[in-house]
Every structure is written in structure tokens, then in C-alpha cells.
Amino acid sequence: MRNPQYNQQTEYLENLISPTSPLLDECEKQSRAASEHFGLAGISLSRGEAHILRWLTQLKPTKKAVEIGTLTGLSGLYILDGLEKGGQLWTLEKNSEHAEAAQPILQKFAAGNDKKVELVVGDARETLPSLEAQGPFDFIFIDGNKAAYGDYLDWSEKNLKPGGILVADNVFLGGSVYGSTEARFSEKQIQVMKKFNERLMDSDIWRGALLPTNEGLFIAERV
Numbered sequence: 001m002r003n004p005q006y007n008q009q010t011e012y013l014e015n016l017i018s019p020t021s022p023l024l025d026e027c028e029k030q031s032r033a034a035s036e037h038f039g040l041a042g043i044s045l046s047r048g049e050a051h052i053l054r055w056l057t058q059l060k061p062t063k064k065a066v067e068i069g070t071l072t073g074l075s076g077l078y079i080l081d082g083l084e085k086g087g088q089l090w091t092l093e094k095n096s097e098h099a100e101a102a103q104p105i106l107q108k109f110a111a112g113n114d115k116k117v118e119l120v121v122g123d124a125r126e127t128l129p130s131l132e133a134q135g136p137f138d139f140i141f142i143d144g145n146k147a148a149y150g151d152y153l154d155w156s157e158k159n160l161k162p163g164g165i166l167v168a169d170n171v172f173l174g175g176s177v178y179g180s181t182e183a184r185f186s187e188k189q190i191q192v193m194k195k196f197n198e199r200l201m202d203s204d205i206w207r208g209a210l211l212p213t214n215e216g217l218f219i220a221e222r223v
């Protein structure tokens with residue numbers, strides 16, 4: 001269930017955090033307009049959440065990042081913004097219309113900042129193996145098919161560097177993982193997400209925290 005103060009909080013953060021450059025401002029506006037065109041304005045990260053991604057990519061030198069679930073590129077822009085010069089983002093998207101909308105926005109932002117972006121179209125479970133030769137990676141952001149989070153975690157365990165950062169959004173699954181019946185998710189999806197959170201929380205290879213944001217944001221370091 002959405003926190004009743006969510007909209008006010010989002011608006012406050014939108015005003016508090018200024019885009020770091022006119023190009024980011026322009027690209028962010030284009031990305032949000034494209035999401036709105038698809039009727040999906042609410043599913044991109046808020047600026048406050050996107051800012052967390054950028055901050056994490058800036059905490060330690062980050063050259064190679066992977067994102068699962070591009071939509072129209074909003075979160076990808078903030079990941080790119082935090083990468084070192086010459087860094088690259090591989091972003092994976094199943095829906096070809098979303099990918100077509102995101103491609104020019106991400107390309108323009110990457111080119112203007114001496115960074116690279118590759119948009120990989122298809123089901124991430126099938127396309128992730130094609131990235132392995134480019135790894136290991138410094139940063140992975142999971143925001144794709146909720147029923148596949150366990151598979152994305154398997155892949156991340158093999159392809160994230162020690163010291164690398166994993167971030168996953170929507171790990172509350174609309175509240176379903178703690179018993180809310182407001183959102184409609186299948187029993188399979190709920191079990192996958194519960195297992196995902198448990199694996200990250202109780203692990204010798206992950207050290208992290210589940211941030212109690214509206215959607216639940218897991219941040220973990222590969223130790």
C-alpha cells in the first residue's frame with residue numbers, strides 16, 4: 001500500500017535534488033514523458049530513489065554496470081551519471097517499444113558524458129548469459145520481472161566483483177511479502193521474492209540492508 005505521504009515526499013525530494021547538468025535534466029524529462037505516454041509514469045524510480053543509485057555508483061569507482069528493466073531509461077540515466085568516465089552500462093529490456101523509447105535518450109546522455117550504453121532487447125533470463133564475457137561487473141540493478149528475481153540473483157552471484165554492489169527494487173512486492181492483499185501477485189511470485197530477501201539477508205557472500213522505502217529497496221555488497 002502506498003504511504004499516504006508518498007506524493008508529498010516525492011515532490012519534496014524532486015525539488016531538493018537538482019539534476020547535475022542541463023543534459024540530465026533534459027533526458028530525465030524526456031524519459032518521464034515517454035513513460036507517461038505508455039501510461040506507466042508511476043513505475044519509474046522517483047528522483048529520490050534514482051539519486052540513491054547514483055550515490056552508490058559514486059561511492060567506489062564503478063566502470064561496468066548492468067541494469068535489468070530499462071523502461072524508458074530513467075534509472076539508467078542516474079546509473080550512467082555516477083559511472084567513471086569511459087564506463088559502460090548494459091541495460092536489459094524485454095519490451096521492444098520501451099527499448100525503442102529509451103535508446104535515443106540513454107545514447108544522448110552517455111555520449112554527452114564520455115560513457116557508453118548498450119541496450120539489450122529480450123527476456124533478461126535469456127540475454128544475461130551473453131553479457132558474461134564483459135564481466136565481472138561493479139554494479140547490478142534489478143528492476144525487471146518480479147518472478148525472476150531468484151534467477152537474477154543467481155546470475156549476480158557469479159558475475160558481480162567482490163566489493164560490487166547489488167540493488168533491487170520492489171522487494172516488498174506491493175506489500176505481499178508481509179501479508180498485504182492490496183496488490184495482486186501470484187503465490188509463486190510471493191515465494192520467489194521472500195526467498196530472494198532471505199538469501200540476501202542471511203548470507204556469507206552478501207552484506208546489506210533492506211531499505212524500507214515505499215516499494216522496498218535492497219542494497220547489498222558482494223563480500
Ligand SMILES: C[S@@+](CC[C@H](N)C(=O)[O-])C[C@H]1O[C@@H](n2cnc3c(N)ncnc32)[C@H](O)[C@@H]1O
Pocket residue numbers: 043044045068069070071072073074075076092093094095098122123124125143144145148
Ligand atoms: C519497473 S519497470 C523499470 C523501471 C526503470 N528501472 C526505471 O526506474 O526507470 C520494469 C521494466 O522491466 C521490463 N521487464 C519485465 N520483464 C522483463 C524481463 N523478463 N526481461 C527484461 N525486462 C523485463 C518491463 O518491460 C519494464 O519496462
